[in-house]
Amino acid sequence: xxxxxxxxxxxxxxxxQLNQRHEAILEAAPGAGKTTVVPIALMEEPWLKGRxxxxxxxxxxxxxxxxxRLADTLQEPLGERVGYRIRHEGKESARTQVLVVTEGVLTxxxxxxxxxxxxxxxxxxxxxxxxxxxxxxxALCLQARDLYRDEDPLKLLVMSATLDTELxxxxxHCPTLTSHGRxxxxxxxxxxxxxxxxxxxxxxxxxxxxxxQEESGSLLVFLPGQREIRRAATQLQQRLANETHxxxxxxxxxxxxxxxxTVIQPAIAPMRKIVLAxxxxxxxxxxxxxxxxxxxxxxxxxxxxxxTATTRLHTxxxxxxxxxxxxxxxxxxxAGVCYRWWSEEQQSRLAIQAxxxxxxxxxxxxxxxxxxxxxxxxxxxxxxxxxxxSHWQQxxxxxxxxxxxxxxxxLQLTPQGEQMSSLGIEPRLARxxxxxxRQNNSNLASAICTILSEGDPFTQHHSDLSDRLAWLEGELTxxxxxxxxxxxxxxxxxxxxxxxxxxxxxxxxxxxxEIAPLLVAAFTDRIAQRTHQDQEKIFYKLSNGxxxxxxxxxxCAQSDWIIALDVGGHKTANEDRIFLxxxxxxxVLSKLAITQEHTAxxxxxxxxxxxxxxxxxxxxxxSKKLPSPSxxxxxxxxxxxxxxxxxxxxxxxxxxxxxxxRMQLAFHYYxxxxxxxxxxxxxxxxxxxxxxxxxxxxxLNKVSNQQILNKLPLAEILLNQLDWQQQQLLNKQVPxxxxxxxxxxxxxxxxxxxxxxxxxxxxxxxxxxxxxxxHQSIRIxxxxxxxxxxxxxxDLAFFWCEAYPEVRKEMRGRxxxxxxxxxxxxxxxxxxxxxxLRSS
Numbered sequence: 001x002x003x004x005x006x007x008x009x010x011x012x013x014x015x016x017q018l019n020q021r022h023e024a025i026l027e028a029a030p031g032a033g034k035t036t037v038v039p040i041a042l043m044e045e046p047w048l049k050g051r052x053x054x055x056x057x058x059x060x061x062x063x064x065x066x067x068x069r070l071a072d073t074l075q076e077p078l079g080e081r082v083g084y085r086i087r088h089e090g091k092e093s094a095r096t097q098v099l100v101v102t103e104g105v106l107t108x109x110x111x112x113x114x115x116x117x118x119x120x121x122x123x124x125x126x127x128x129x130x131x132x133x134x135x136x137x138x139a140l141c142l143q144a145r146d147l148y149r150d151e152d153p154l155k156l157l158v159m160s161a162t163l164d165t166e167l168x169x170x171x172x173h174c175p176t177l178t179s180h181g182r183x184x185x186x187x188x189x190x191x192x193x194x195x196x197x198x199x200x201x202x203x204x205x206x207x208x209x210x211x212x213q214e215e216s217g218s219l220l221v222f223l224p225g226q227r228e229i230r231r232a233a234t235q236l237q238q239r240l241a242n243e244t245h246x247x248x249x250x251x252x253x254x255x256x257x258x259x260x261x262t263v264i265q266p267a268i269a270p271m272r273k274i275v276l277a278x279x280x281x282x283x284x285x286x287x288x289x290x291x292x293x294x295x296x297x298x299x300x301x302x303x304x305x306x307x308t309a310t311t312r313l314h315t316x317x318x319x320x321x322x323x324x325x326x327x328x329x330x331x332x333x334x335a336g337v338c339y340r341w342w343s344e345e346q347q348s349r350l351a352i353q354a355x356x357x358x359x360x361x362x363x364x365x366x367x368x369x370x371x372x373x374x375x376x377x378x379x380x381x382x383x384x385x386x387x388x389x390s391h392w393q394q395x396x397x398x399x400x401x402x403x404x405x406x407x408x409x410x411l412q413l414t415p416q417g418e419q420m421s422s423l424g425i426e427p428r429l430a431r432x433x434x435x436x437x438r439q440n441n442s443n444l445a446s447a448i449c450t451i452l453s454e455g456d457p458f459t460q461h462h463s464d465l466s467d468r469l470a471w472l473e474g475e476l477t478x479x480x481x482x483x484x485x486x487x488x489x490x491x492x493x494x495x496x497x498x499x500x501x502x503x504x505x506x507x508x509x510x511x512x513x514e515i516a517p518l519l520v521a522a523f524t525d526r527i528a529q530r531t532h533q534d535q536e537k538i539f540y541k542l543s544n545g546x547x548x549x550x551x552x553x554x555x556c557a558q559s560d561w562i563i564a565l566d567v568g569g570h571k572t573a574n575e576d577r578i579f580l581x582x583x584x585x586x587x588v589l590s591k592l593a594i595t596q597e598h599t600a601x602x603x604x605x606x607x608x609x610x611x612x613x614x615x616x617x618x619x620x621x622x623s624k625k626l627p628s629p630s631x632x633x634x635x636x637x638x639x640x641x642x643x644x645x646x647x648x649x650x651x652x653x654x655x656x657x658x659x660x661x662r663m664q665l666a667f668h669y670y671x672x673x674x675x676x677x678x679x680x681x682x683x684x685x686x687x688x689x690x691x692x693x694x695x696x697x698x699x700l701n702k703v704s705n706q707q708i709l710n711k712l713p714l715a716e717i718l719l720n721q722l723d724w725q726q727q728q729l730l731n732k733q734v735p736x737x738x739x740x741x742x743x744x745x746x747x748x749x750x751x752x753x754x755x756x757x758x759x760x761x762x763x764x765x766x767x768x769x770x771x772x773x774x775h776q777s778i779r780i781x782x783x784x785x786x787x788x789x790x791x792x793x794x795d796l797a798f799f800w801c802e803a804y805p806e807v808r809k810e811m812r813g814r815x816x817x818x819x820x821x822x823x824x825x826x827x828x829x830x831x832x833x834x835x836x837l838r839s840s
Contacts, residue, residue, distance in 0.1 A: 005033030010179050011041045014157075018121070019047065022145075022153040023172040028179040030161045030328020035125055036069045038159065039098045042121065043081070047155070051120040053098045056106055058131045059253075059280060060086040061260045066125070067091075067100040069286075088493055103133030107369055108424055110140050114373075115148035121155040127168075128160040128321055130356035130385070136366055139381040140373065142171075161328060162321035164353055171384055186331040188338045195297050195342035197315050201228045204296045205235045207339050208274065212240065215337055217291035218273035220281060222326050224300040224315050226252055229276045236274060245270045251277040251287075254455050256486050264288060282325045286332050293330040293338045295323060299354075304362040306390040309398065309525055309544050310567050310576065311362055319351045356385045363387055363395040364427050368404065371411040372421040401524055402431045423497055429453060431522040433494070437503040445518050446494035447472050452565065454490050456580060457481050464555045465515060465565060465582040516584035519563050524592060526564045527584070529619050539575065540564070543617025548576040559583035592616050597626065599633040601641035606706035608637055631701035638700045638709070639692045647685045650696075656714035661750035662734040663718060669733075669774045678729075681721045695721050734773055741767045741829035754779045754794070761790055761807070762819055765827040768797040785815045800824050 007028055017024045028034045039055050042048075057063035067084035074081055083092030084100040092099055101109075110116065122141055124134055138156075145154040158168055165176045193203070201223070208221050223229050229250045236248050251263045260280075266288030267273045275287055279299050299322060303314045318326070323340070330336025340347065358366075366387065375381060378392045399405040404417035404427055413421060420430035429449045436445020451457070451468045457480040458468060470476040472487055520527070528540035528548065537549040538557040548567055550557040562581045569576035593614040602609045610629040614621050629637075642649045652660075660683045670678040681687075681695070688695070699717055703709050719727060737745040742763035749756045755773050761782040770777035770793075777794040784790050790807050793799045804824055812820035819834055821827040830837060 005037060006031075006179050007033040007037045010177050011037070013177050014038070015042070015045065017174070017177065018042070018045065018155055018157070021174060022155045023174040024155075024157045025163065025165060025168050025172060025174060025176040026157060026159040026179075027163050027165060027176055028159070028161060030325060031184065031332050032161075032179050034159050034179075035066050036073060038157070039070060039082075039100075039123060040073055043097050048097075048120045051118050052096065053121045053123065054106060054109075054119050055098060055100045055123040055125055056103050056134060056137060057100060058103065058126050058129050058134060060089075060102055061264070061280075062126070063100045063102050064089075064261075065264065065286070067098075070098060070100070103131060103137045104424070106137045107133060107140065110137070110144060111369075111372055114144050116141075116144060116154055117148075119154065121157060123157045123159060125159050126161075127158045128162045128164075128325075128353070130354065130358070132357040132361045132363075132366065135356065135358045135384055136369060139383050142382050143380075162324055162353070167384060171382065184331040184333070184335045186327055186336045186338055188327060188340065190344045190347070191341045192343045193341055195317060195346050197298060197317060199228065200296050200298065200341070201231045201235070203341050204228075204294060205232050205239070207294050207341055208232070208236060209239050211292050211294055211337070211339055212243075212246070212272075212274070215292045216272075217334075218267055218275070218287070218289040219292040219294060220275045220277060220287060220290045220329050221294045221296075222281070223276055223278065223296050224298040225278060225313070226250075226254070228296070229278070232276050236276075246272050246274060248274045248276065251275050251281055253278065253280050254482070256482070279322070281329065282322060287329070288333075290332065291330055291334055291336045293326055293336065295326050295338065295340050297323070297340065297342055301354075301360065303360045304391060306388070306394040309362075309394055310546070310569075312568050317350060319354045320347070321353050323347065323350065358383070358385050358387055359391075361391070363391045364398050367392065367395040367399060367411065368413075368417070368421050368427055371399075371405060371413050371417065376410045398525070399427060402427055402522065404431070419501060419503070423500075425497070426453070428522040432518055433498050434501060434503055435518045435521050437498055437501045438505060439517060440505050441518060442495065442498040444469070444515065446491050446498055448515065448518060449494045450487050450491040451580075453494075454482070454487055456566070457484075457487060461551065462554050462556075463550060463566075463578055463581040465580055467555075468580075469515070515582045516563060516588050519565070519582060520584065520588055520592065523563050523565060525617055526567065527589060527592075527616055527619065528562050528564045528578070528581075529621070530560045530562075540578070541619060542567070543619045545618040546576055547574065548578045550578050550581070556581045556583055561586055561589060586621075589616060589621070593621055597629075597633075598623075599629040599637045601637050603641070603645070608634055608704045628704075634702070634704060635697045635700045638703050639697055642692060642696075643689055647688050650714060651710045651712055652714060656718065657751055658736065658747075658749070659715040659718050662730060662736065663722070665750060665755070665773070666730055666734050678726065680726065683718065738771045738778075740764060742831050743829075744831055748773075748778060752779070756781055756792075758783055758789075760785065760787075760831055763829050763831050764796065765819075765821070765824045765829040767829065768800070768825065770794050770796055784811060785818045 010026065014024060014026060026034060039053055042053060057066055063086050064084055067078060067082055071078045071080065071082040076082065078084065079091035079093050080095055082098045083096040084090055085092060085105050086102050124138060127134060141154060141156060156172065169176060204221060204223065208219060211219055221232065223232060229252060233248050233250060240246055247267065249263045251260060263275055264287045273289060281287060297318055298315055299318050300313050300315045302311045304311045327338040330338050378387055396405060400407055403414055404420050406412040406414055416434065419434060420427055423430045423433065429452060432445050432449055436442045447469050450472065451465065457471065459479060459481055467476060471478055471480065472491065525544040527543040531539050531541050533539060533552060536552055538552055539547060539549050540562065541547055542564060548564055556562050561584050563584050564578045564581050566580035567576045567578055593616050595612060595614050598613045599608060599610040608629065610626040610633065611623040612626055613623040663681065664683040667680045667682050670680045696717065699712060722730065735748065737747050738757055739745045740759050740763040744763060746757050746759050755778040757778055758781040764780065764782065770780050772778065779792060779794050780796065781789055782791045791799060791803055808820045817833045817835065819827065819837065
């Protein structure tokens with residue numbers, strides 16, 4: 001009985017909370033009855049004051065089904081006290097108190113009336129899905145009530161079976177009401193196999209056949225996508241060929257609403273259903289007669305790559321929340337069974353919640369909605385989860401490229417953007433409709449939008465859009481995924497949208513039947529240029545920089561230029577695959593090209609090159625050499641080359657390396673001294689690269705080739721960073737040469753870890769302490785008369801006392817012409833031989 005539903009126990013607490021405050025969070029297990037009970041239970045609350053309750057559902061079928069169940073509870077037809085409004089369809093009246101809608105509908109309602117004055121409560125059902133539109137609608141509702149409903153705030157109720165309650169409580173500042181009850185028990189049966197993300201169809205089919213024999217009632221099988229559904233359906237039809245009372249039905253989002261409605265109807269005994277479904281059946285929908293669930297443990301979701309502006313399908317493991325939702329489908333109307341082919345231990349290691357769609361989706365629709373709303377920046381709204389900065393910026397770039405946003409930092413719609421936004425559709429499709437109207441080719445534009453919005457009707461693997469359009473026109477007969485009538489109905493809706501546009505028509509008879517001119521403006525980032533081929537593929541480079549391919553026998557692969565309308569693949573792959581495309585003549589593209597002068601260092605040629613180049617995005621379509629570039633252009637180009645190659649691209653020699661090392665030693669010393677304000681330049685690799693424009697660029701204005709670059713006096717250029725006082729200080733404190741006791745000066749090698757002076761041993765006689773740099777002893781490398789190292793020390797006194805006797809014993813016979821006194825501390829320091837000393 002409905003009155004036995006667990007949710008009824010929470011209704012008094014929920015009413016009390018909504019009477020006392022304006023927010024509530026309701027967490028109730030699958031089957032508790034929240035969707036069908038809560039809206040009706042609140043219909044007579046005094047705070048409504050004759051206004052409506054809006055309940056959001058994440059999918060059209062879920063919204064329509066929920067509204068039907070609510071109306072049945074009241075024993076009324078739809079459109080009376082309970083109505084619904086979804087895309088292209090709805091039933092409501094002046095008496096409607098509860099209106100069930102999809103999130104996109106609420107967004108449009110907010111645009112039409114930001115105050116929502118005739119609405120008292122918005123219920124966000126199945127909020128755990130973190131649908132992109134639900135996050136947007138939630139954020140808009142929060143801002144709308146802050147701006148327009150101070151005296152009588154809009155009430156918000158968030159409901160789901162599995163919620164991230166801590167996150168929501170932090171946003172709504174209210175406690176969570178929780179119902180742990182379920183209408184009927186569910187027996188969960190695990191296997192001990194390893195949960196994987198590749199094709200598990202065979203295992204799922206085996207489990208389905210087992211469950212069909214072991215259990216009664218209809219079965220709901222969760223699979224990641226249409227490919228697995230088709231494969232499973234074929235296998236089940238073969239395995240259950242002798243079963244006369246079973247119907248195998250697919251359920252996925254691309255089915256028409258009518259087809260989906262047929263699937264959720266109860267099977268009439270003795271018939272049993274096996275419903276093969278994607279995540280569309282995970283929540284909201286109650287499929288009549290289901291008491292057995294077989295879970296593949298996988299989910300397929302569209303993930304947007306902001307780097308390439310493409311959306312790819314990604315197969316992942318379900319989360320714990322999703323697996324609970326799936327299991328709950330089996331206990332809606334009677335005790336159920338759930339088969340999971342992985343282990344119970346693996347279940348506990350699944351992620352808790354799925355990633356919110358706002359983090360993995362294309363945000364162009366969201367940015368367009370917010371621009372229409374009047375928002376100026378990404379974080380202006382109080383988001384539950386912030387939109388990723390990269391996805392946001394990519395959406396802004398796309399909308400600017402579509403001439404929907406002004407070229408500025410804040411969100412401001414152009415006049416064309418206003419038109420596009422008013423259509424309430426995906427921005428690219430809106431731009432196609434506008435171009436179709438502008439080129440007096442609205443029928444073709446509507447047909448193109450139909451194919452792009454409804455999905456590719458073809459199962460065969462070639463990409464040519466023109467064949468799809470010919471099929472839509474009835475000029476081509478081919479097996480399609482969905483009936484042509486579904487597409488024709490959608491085309492009529494696109495034509496009606498097109499007729500509402502207020503666009504100046506520039507009749508172009510030569511373009512009347514050409515596809516590409518309508519698509520160029522909407523897909524400038526998907527223009528593709530043929531580059532090369534192998535035995536199987538033709539390769540293209542897209543104007544967004546990504547590489548993609550077509551099979552060599554594809555009709556469009558014969559074209560040097562195409563527009564890639566549908567591109568997909570793996571993020572880690574070197575290239576994508578083009579699924580839908582159309583050829584385009586270069587003459588159509590040339591008007592899009594941007595001309596720019598380009599001066600750069602050619603590493604291959606070892607010189608500056610300067611060209612006038614024409615680009616479409618990241619495609620260089622042609623170029624021509626220019627006369628000698630300006631000095632500033634040369635400087636910029638050489639600096640850029642050095643930044644890319646690193647500081648070692650410069651012609652460092654020993655003199656310049658020594659100056660750099662001396663300056664860096666001074667930098668470290670003075671930087672560590674308290675109160676020292678020497679403003680000493682940092683000569684590390686990173687800092688020199690960062691400051692190229694300051695210290696090096698003034699000397700680059702004539703560096704047009706490698707020979708001139710190699711002649712740069714780097715030592716002098718480095719020293720020119722120092723003022724006169726600093727140069728004097730450098731020579732004094734970090735001298736390039738030091739005079740030995742013999743009177744001869746010797747270079748100090750500052751490129752060593754410790755500054756090192758290499759000197760003949762006899763030149764240091766009588767010296768007991770090493771010279772110092774910044775109070776630190778330098779290292780003395782004592783050489784034999786033959787210039788070979790004899791010892792290395794920073795403690796000469798120790799060397800003379802402990803090491804010299806052994807060196808003397810070994811060396812005096814080898815170098816008898818040179819002095820080897822027994823007491824080196826009293827001997828004359830000299831670079832001369834014994835004979836030279838005697839004759840002096």
